[in-house]
Amino acid sequence: MKGLSKKQEKFKWNSDYSVNVKEIDDQHKVILEFINSLNDKVFNGVAESFIGKNLREMEEYVERHFVMEEKYFTQFNYAGAEDHIREHNAYKEKIKKFEQNSIKAISSDDPDYIFELISLLDLGDWWVSHVLYHDKKYSKCFNGHGLI
Ligand SMILES: [Fe+2]
Ligand SMILES: [Fe+2]
Numbered sequence: 001m002k003g004l005s006k007k008q009e010k011f012k013w014n015s016d017y018s019v020n021v022k023e024i025d026d027q028h029k030v031i032l033e034f035i036n037s038l039n040d041k042v043f044n045g046v047a048e049s050f051i052g053k054n055l056r057e058m059e060e061y062v063e064r065h066f067v068m069e070e071k072y073f074t075q076f077n078y079a080g081a082e083d084h085i086r087e088h089n090a091y092k093e094k095i096k097k098f099e100q101n102s103i104k105a106i107s108s109d110d111p112d113y114i115f116e117l118i119s120l121l122d123l124g125d126w127w128v129s130h131v132l133y134h135d136k137k138y139s140k141c142f143n144g145h146g147l148i
Contacts (some may be wrong), residue, residue, distance in 0.1 A: 010036050011124040017131050021140045021147050027065045028131055035057040035124045061097060064093075076145045084134050091126065094137070 011032040018025050022145055068087045073081035142148075 008135070010039075011128065017143070018088070019131065019135045021142050024065075024135070026133070027061075027068075028127070031058070031062060031065065031127055032113070032124065034061065035127065039124070055095075060093075062095075069138075072147065073138070076147075078138055078141050080134075080137055084138070087130060087134055091130070094126075096098060112115055 013025075013029045013032050017028060019028075034054070034057070038058065041054065070081070070085055070088070073084065078084075114132070
């Protein structure tokens with residue numbers, strides 16, 4: 001598998017991304033690190049990592065993260081829960097499609113595979129905007145219930 005010619009910028013957590021709940025901020029940091037590690041592997045042309053260990057590890061972590069956020073939505077009767085859960089589900093669909101397509105592309109040696117890799121590179125942007133526009137909205141509600 002050939003690497004990409006342009007190296008992806010590293011995603012770095014900064015205090016603008018804070019949702020004001022330490023446990024959740026810490027998880028967002030870990031997720032950005034997962035993405036950086038995947039991006040490095042794309043750049044270096046390590047194909048196996050996509051359908052392999054790295055992506056699955058990240059997915060498992062992300063799944064637990066979503067479950068936790070959604071558990072708090074229920075617990076605190078969060079008004080924005082429905083829209084937020086829809087966002088989480090759309091993300092899970094995106095990952096599932098990516099995995100199916102990359103398995104197909106690898107087994108058929110399809111050059112379109114590169115586009116699948118590029119779609120993976122969007123993950124960091126997805127996360128940054130999800131945290132900024134969706135996760136940050138629950139801060140007030142979560143903090144109001146004593147979660148900090
Ligand atoms: Fe989150
Ligand atoms: Fe979220």
